[in-house]
Amino acid sequence: MDNPVTEDFSPQINYEKSIQKHRLIYKITPVRVFCEAVNWLMFSLFIFISLQPLLFGRTASTGVVILIILFNTWMLSNAILNYSLVKIPGKTIDENKTVIRFAINEFLTVKDFKVDNEIMMRSFKPNGRPFWGKIVTILFDGTEMYLNITTTGKTDNPTMIHGLRNYIRAKRIARYYRKHYFSN
Numbered sequence: 033m034d035n036p037v038t039e040d041f042s043p044q045i046n047y048e049k050s051i052q053k054h055r056l057i058y059k060i061t062p063v064r065v066f067c068e069a070v071n072w073l074m075f076s077l078f079i080f081i082s083l084q085p086l087l088f089g090r091t092a093s094t095g096v097v098i099l100i101i102l103f104n105t106w107m108l109s110n111a112i113l114n115y116s117l118v119k120i121p122g123k124t125i126d127e128n129k130t131v132i133r134f135a136i137n138e139f140l141t142v143k144d145f146k147v148d149n150e151i152m153m154r155s156f157k158p159n160g161r162p163f164w165g166k167i168v169t170i171l172f173d174g175t176e177m178y179l180n181i182t183t184t185g186k187t188d189n190p191t192m193i194h195g196l197r198n199y200i201r202a203k204r205i206a207r208y209y210r211k212h213y214f215s216n
Contacts (some may be wrong), residue, residue, distance in 0.1 A: 047151055051173050056115040056180050067189040075111060075192050079104055105198065114195030117171065117178035118202040120209055121133060125150060125172050132170060136208040139201055140181070142168055164191070179205060 049057040051168035056063050069113040080087075082103050085096055113165070136142050148170065153156035157166040165184040170177055179202045 033204060045154075045171075046150070047171065050171060051115065051178065054117045054119065054178065056117060056169060056182070071190070071192045075107060077097075078107060089121070107192075108158075110195035112192055113199035114182070114190060114192060115180065116199055118199070118206045119177055120177040120206045121214055122172075122175045122177050123214070124175065128172065128175070128177055129153065131213045132179075132209060135205050135213060138208055139205050140166065140168065145158050163204065164194075 044059040046059050086100065092199045100184075120132070122132075124147075132153075133142070142155045142157070143154045145153040145168075151172040152172065153168075155166075157170040157174075161188045167182040167184060167190075169180045169182070172178075181198040181202050182190045182200060186192045187199050
């Protein structure tokens with residue numbers, strides 16, 4: 033089942049594949065393909081530029097090599113974690129929907145969820161300072177929840193440089209939820 037809401041909310045999610053793979057899987061549209069291609073092109077360009085001292089026979093100092101390794105590790109972790117879903121155990125859907133809002137608002141300011149139904153909650157915070165926006169997505173599967181936080185750029189499409197930060201934030205929200213609201 034794809035995103036059941038017909039609101040203009042980009043990008044739309046393929047719910048079933050996302051739950052299966054524990055990653056946000058977006059519906060394939062020409063705009064989505066173009067945006068992903070541009071993201072990966074920029075990602076590849078950053079990696080290539082960072083490897084310049086090593087690729088063209090220059091002897092790089094140890095400090096430069098360490099910086100290159102750190103930068104590339106950071107970029108790869110962003111690419112891997114950008115669409116990852118953090119699994120959160122819950123109780124009932126209604127209780128989960130109520131309580132997860134409190135847990136999220138401890139870490140982010142989320143005023144409303146534009147999509148709010150039995151399988152999904154999504155909040156979209158438009159571009160802010162200087163031009164980053166946020167999409168908070170929660171998928172519900174039985175008693176479990178899957179959380180993703182995505183930062184968007186000027187075109188309201190996901191960026192490739194905030195994946196690690198957003199993943200850590202989602203893990204903190206999950207830990208806070210388990211500690212304060214979920215007891216066995």
